[in-house]
Amino acid sequence: MDKIVVLDFGSQYSHLICRRIREFSVYAELVPYDISYEELQKHNPKGIIFSGGPSSVYNSDAPVPENKIFEMNLPLLGICYGHQLIVNKYGGKVKRANKEYGSSLLTIDNDKDLLNGIGESVRAWMSHGDEAEEIPPGFQVIGHTESAKAAAIASSEKSVYGIQFHPEVVHTEQGTEILKNFVLKVCGAKQDWTMEGFIDSAVEKISKIEGNVLCGVSGGIDSTVAALLIHKAIGDRLKCVFVNNGLLRLNEETEIETMFKDNFNVNFTSINAVDKFLGKLKGVEDPEKKRKIVGEEFINVFTEFAEKNGPFKWLAQGTLYPDVIESGVSKGPADVIKSHHNVGGLPDWLNLEILEPLRELYKDEVRMIAKILEVPEKLFMRHPFPGPGLAVRIIGEVTPTKLQIAKVASKIVEDELVEAGIYGKVWQAYAAVGDDRAVGVVGDERRYGNIVMIRVVDSIDAMTADWTRLPHGLLEKMSNRITNEIEDVTWVTYTISSKPPATIEPQ
Ligand SMILES: Nc1ncnc2c1ncn2[C@@H]1O[C@H](COP(=O)(O)OP(=O)(O)OP(=O)(O)O)[C@@H](O)[C@H]1O
Ligand SMILES: O=c1[nH]c(=O)c2[nH+]cn([C@@H]3O[C@H](COP(=O)(O)O)[C@@H](O)[C@H]3O)c2[nH]1
Ligand SMILES: NC(=O)CC[C@H](N)C(=O)O
Ligand SMILES: [Mg+2]
Known part of the structure; x- marks a missing residue:
């Protein structure tokens, strides 16, 4: 499968770059900006994108990728901070400028490759305080705005491009077209990322693992799909465990059990742990503390089950990409928004390995898989429900x-x-x-x-x-x-x- 690798310099939009590219059926993956040259080579990318990020290239602690990455001679696109990084690296100059947030009119000066077929001007979304003052030798300006004279630059000879605006946000008109020009035309990537393909390769990968898998299922779409994929791969070596933590929706515990038993032929156990969870939450008001407690208690319950019904080698979860990103454990220097119980809350003493087959996916991609796996519509149209449940919908102490x-x-x-x-x-x-x-x-x-x-x-x-x-x-x-x-x-x-x-x- 052809792949585009996005180096994450910490922009809140980094993952969106991948998302937009996957929408036109090319696989894109986010990796930390400091990935080693050897690791990056293993990905065998058709092209590389540098994301935006909060830093400034002229500061001494500014994040920079390994030098050898520039010598791979792969097509390269820098966005915002990534653009400034390219300007700096190839011998141009970046300076502090007037802050520009929101929409600006981008005038196209050269529509040969990157900005091909998008018209004479488009509204482009800006979010920066630095700008390219001098562009590097061998580069030319292919687009400008009123305040950023080098809003888009290219070295067609090297296939290196830099854009100051964010093509990945929906507010940039023709943003997808610009990404398509880079990914399909410049990199020549094939549009071969499909959900059927994902299922096949996930099942193949999982079928190679050894030992038994314990999968926490909540009745939500994510863990259900994760369980079904694993079941397809290893059959009865998978055991699903549903925990009633007392923080579920009204009567949910009985509904989920019935739904699983009626629809899927997987090994399913329901555990009543209401007193344990509510006991631990007594007197606790702080949101992050509540999240950590619920996360830890889940692991306690799973570990206890594993000791009695094991041995298990793996703990599987329906963790998705946004869970990972928002917990600040994504691959770049992003800020912690909330500790999702299933990502941030895993303790060190856990002696089960984690299996998260959906970790790279978005919810709508998971729903597509659910459809292909013929999960009943009633189940996959259920609204998402947070793992910590009502603990995060009750402000203050859970009483x-x-x-x-x-x-x-x-x-x-x-x-x-x-x-x-x-x-x-x-x-x-x-x-x-x-x-x-x-x-x-x-x-x-x-x-x-x-x-x-x-x-x-x-x-x-x-x-x-x-x-x-x-x-x-x-x-x-x-x-x-x-x-x-x-x-x-x-x-x-x-x-x-x-x-x-x-x-x-x-x-
Ligand atoms: N009550 C529960 N019992 C067992 N495992 C759970 C429970 N709640 C959450 N989990 C585990 O934590 C993971 C994350 O929960 P999360 O709510 O994000 O996903 P989900 O419940 O599968 O789907 P949805 O987002 O649609 O609710 C689940 O995939 C599951 O592995
Ligand atoms: O698995 C989860 N573990 C969690 O700890 C968690 N917290 C929030 N959510 C769900 O994630 C989405 C974004 O929620 P927020 O805007 O509140 O961060 C929404 O869909 C929330 O319901 C969680 N899911
Ligand atoms: N969003 C960004 O990538 C910003 C990059 C840079 N630090 C600036 O403010 O110009
Ligand atoms: Mg849920």
């Missing part, structure tokens, strides 16, 4: 009252969306609760009850999200049902923050 409120109110929100035919169209929907209370008046009586926050969002891959513009009538119905059916609740609010600056889950 029995708040748990009950979150469960029942979320059920009302989900049921009303199904009823209105909207459930399948939104990314996630739930009700959260915290310690804030507000006064109500019910049957002439004063009641000082909890405030419930409804959150419904649209998203494609959870990396960004927008709040869903639900019909007012529907919101009204949800609100009425929540205050009528849950005695402890007096107020209902609707959350109208997008991601960024908010995140999807409150904690």
